[in-house]
Amino acid sequence: MPEPLRLQGISASAGYAEGPLFNLDPVVARYGRKATAADERLALETAIKAATGRLATLIEATKGDAADILEFQLAMLDDDALTGPAFAAIAAGQPADVAWRQALDAEIVGYETSDQDYFRARAADMRDIRDQVLRALTEDSDPAAPAGAIFYGEDIAPTRFLETDWSSGGGIALKAGSAASHVAMLARSRGVPMVVGLGAVGLGASPAHLAGVALLDAEHGGIILAPSRAEVEGFRRLSSSFAARRDRAKTFLARPAVTKAGTAVRVQVNIADPSDVDNIDVSTCDGVGLMRTEFLFGTTLPDEETQYRAYRKVLEWAKGRPVTIRTVDAGGDKPVPGFTVAETNPFLGLRGIRLSLAKPEVFRLQIRALLRAAVHGNLKVMFPMVAVRDEYEHAAALFAEEQAALTARGVAQKMPPLGIMVEVPSVAIAPEAFTEVAFFSIGSNDLTQYVMAAARDNALVAHLNSIRHPAVLRLIASVAAFGRVQRIPVSLCGDAGGDPAAIPALIEAGLRDLSVVPAQLAMAKAAIADVSI
Amino acid sequence: MSASAEATVLITHEVGLHARPSVKFTKLAKRFSAEVEVALAANGPWLDAKSIVKVMAAKAPKGTVLHIRARGDGAGEAVGALVELVRRDFDEGVDHARTA
Numbered sequence: 001m002p003e004p005l006r007l008q009g010i011s012a013s014a015g016y017a018e019g020p021l022f023n024l025d026p027v028v029a030r031y032g033r034k035a036t037a038a039d040e041r042l043a044l045e046t047a048i049k050a051a052t053g054r055l056a057t058l059i060e061a062t063k064g065d066a067a068d069i070l071e072f073q074l075a076m077l078d079d080d081a082l083t084g085p086a087f088a089a090i091a092a093g094q095p096a097d098v099a100w101r102q103a104l105d106a107e108i109v110g111y112e113t114s115d116q117d118y119f120r121a122r123a124a125d126m127r128d129i130r131d132q133v134l135r136a137l138t139e140d141s142d143p144a145a146p147a148g149a150i151f152y153g154e155d156i157a158p159t160r161f162l163e164t165d166w167s168s169g170g171g172i173a174l175k176a177g178s179a180a181s182h183v184a185m186l187a188r189s190r191g192v193p194m195v196v197g198l199g200a201v202g203l204g205a206s207p208a209h210l211a212g213v214a215l216l217d218a219e220h221g222g223i224i225l226a227p228s229r230a231e232v233e234g235f236r237r238l239s240s241s242f243a244a245r246r247d248r249a250k251t252f253l254a255r256p257a258v259t260k261a262g263t264a265v266r267v268q269v270n271i272a273d274p275s276d277v278d279n280i281d282v283s284t285c286d287g288v289g290l291m292r293t294e295f296l297f298g299t300t301l302p303d304e305e306t307q308y309r310a311y312r313k314v315l316e317w318a319k320g321r322p323v324t325i326r327t328v329d330a331g332g333d334k335p336v337p338g339f340t341v342a343e344t345n346p347f348l349g350l351r352g353i354r355l356s357l358a359k360p361e362v363f364r365l366q367i368r369a370l371l372r373a374a375v376h377g378n379l380k381v382m383f384p385m386v387a388v389r390d391e392y393e394h395a396a397a398l399f400a401e402e403q404a405a406l407t408a409r410g411v412a413q414k415m416p417p418l419g420i421m422v423e424v425p426s427v428a429i430a431p432e433a434f435t436e437v438a439f440f441s442i443g444s445n446d447l448t449q450y451v452m453a454a455a456r457d458n459a460l461v462a463h464l465n466s467i468r469h470p471a472v473l474r475l476i477a478s479v480a481a482f483g484r485v486q487r488i489p490v491s492l493c494g495d496a497g498g499d500p501a502a503i504p505a506l507i508e509a510g511l512r513d514l515s516v517v518p519a520q521l522a523m524a525k526a527a528i529a530d531v532s533i
Numbered sequence: 534m535s536a537s538a539e540a541t542v543l544i545t546h547e548v549g550l551h552a553r554p555s556v557k558f559t560k561l562a563k564r565f566s567a568e569v570e571v572a573l574a575a576n577g578p579w580l581d582a583k584s585i586v587k588v589m590a591a592k593a594p595k596g597t598v599l600h601i602r603a604r605g606d607g608a609g610e611a612v613g614a615l616v617e618l619v620r621r622d623f624d625e626g627v628d629h630a631r632t633a
Binding site: 079 | 547549551552553555556559560581585587590592
């Protein structure tokens with residue numbers, strides 16, 4: 001029995017799984033060459049037919065976004081333009097597997113090198129298509145995973161996720177992967193535990209470790225291979241407490257959040273897209289604490305009307321509850337073609353309000369859309385990445401100018417309260433420069449990464465990126481205290497706000513207003529109810 | 534005697550002619566026997582509107598003026614129906630537009 005091995009990654013979908021490991025990375029299956037080109041052609045046709053049939057069956061059993069992904073794959077497989085080059089290569093003497101791989105790889109490169117995020121993300125679908133046919137071709141009957149298995153490997157294909165029966169447990173542990181992938185979204189909505197970013201070696205360290213049962217703790221983003229008996233027992237305790245907390249949490253959703261001692265805590269939601277509110281009962285939250293606007297800047301710069309409609313939709317949904325919209329926070333890890341600039345160190349570069357002030361023509365458009373939308377609800381606007389007072393004053397002056405211009409044109413508008421994100425340490429350390437702002441919203445993700453000098457998207461330094469480090473908590477407490485004295489509302493809208501493990505420390509630091517992703521709303525309220533302050 | 538038709542339409546869908554709209558677009562084009570092509574500029578290059586591989590490869594973002602032309606039986610109906618689909622935002626409101 002090897003020594004226990006613990007690996008740390010990033011949680012993409014909270015939950016616990018105990019089970020055997022199953023290797024996702026395709027073992028290079030052997031393809032038996034056929035005697036003639038005609039037989040090679042037949043082999044590929046049969047394999048494509050098999051993959052098509054498999055997709056069609058899967059579509060029958062799927063709905064929503066997942067079905068759309070599969071429909072797209074099916075349409076691709078059905079297209080002669082995709083399969084034609086492979087058949088041409090076969091006619092020229094290539095074996096079917098080589099011909100197919102080359103033809104698909106040529107298409108995949110086109111997606112991988114796109115300058116648009118959306119098209120780059122489709123490369124995963126194209127690889128999925130390639131591998132489905134390759135598996136059918138090599139008659140590698142896609143070895144079935146044992147029930148309750150923890151899938152590990154480089155990445156997981158959407159079809160593999162959808163074909164797996166998760167009812168008997170199981171989970172996902174990936175070397176790379178992303179919490180923003182399609183599969184991560186599906187995992188969260190179905191409650192499948194998933195950890196990403198386990199590092200280049202992943203679980204492949206030693207064969208002896210892979211033989212036994214593993215413990216996946218996707219609440220804290222870790223996995224233990226070859227666990228000791230004590231570790232198994234501890235894990236089962238955590239796992240059953242998680243299940244109990246999740247069930248119990250559901251009963252808290254409809255109620256206002258209150259601590260054991262009766263302290264009321266406001267719980268708002270973070271949204272990234274106007275359609276996010278479609279699935280939220282507005283009565284279960286105290287408003288929108290953070291509405292991101294980067295979605296509008298996906299591929300092209302949005303016009304004023306598109307922005308106005310998006311903001312107005314959320315304001316009307318909120319029925320008078322506050323909606324805090326953050327002006328565009330592009331740059332850093334969120335590049336926008338034609339807007340952001342290429343930098344060697346983008347997290348410390350021209351991002352957030354710095355970029356908006358550098359591109360006033362784009363910023364003024366967003367300001368006009370916000371001023372016009374403000375008449376439809378309880379709007380608040382905040383600026384990201386503010387480091388010095390001058391930036392706030394400059395942005396506020398642009399709001400005043402645009403308001404005057406709209407008034408002159410007789411357009412309905414309203415000036416919203418203007419606040420700032422507290423995420424650059426300079427603001428958290430010296431908030432006294434900002435006594436005129438309407439509110440502070442602590443962006444704990446960026447604040448933590450800047451205070452700890454540990455990127456939040458780098459698994460190698462993930463252990464340093466902790467909001468519960470005393471340095472980060474002390475800054476949060478000091479901003480909360482400053483706000484109380486100055487009567488400036490302070491809230492927090494980072495991931496920590498929805499983390500049951502961090503919530504007690506945040507309330508202890510003096511925060512009474514948290515904003516969480518909608519999926520964490522119930523758990524956050526339940527965690528607040530356990531706090532004795 | 535062969536009919537032909539041509540039209541242009543502005544893509545207003547949030548992320549452009551992406552996966553889901555492309556599936557709808559090519560499926561609709563396939564319903565017509567006419568030869569249907571699309572281009573991002575009046576002088577081409579013209580791409581087979583019934584091929585999702587070609588339509589996706591055009592990577593047409595929001596704000597693109599899409600040129601559609603058809604030749605053969607039902608050419609007019611084909612162009613009309615495809616223009617309508619793009620105009621209706623592929624039957625998806627802004628509510629369903631996603632960037633990822």
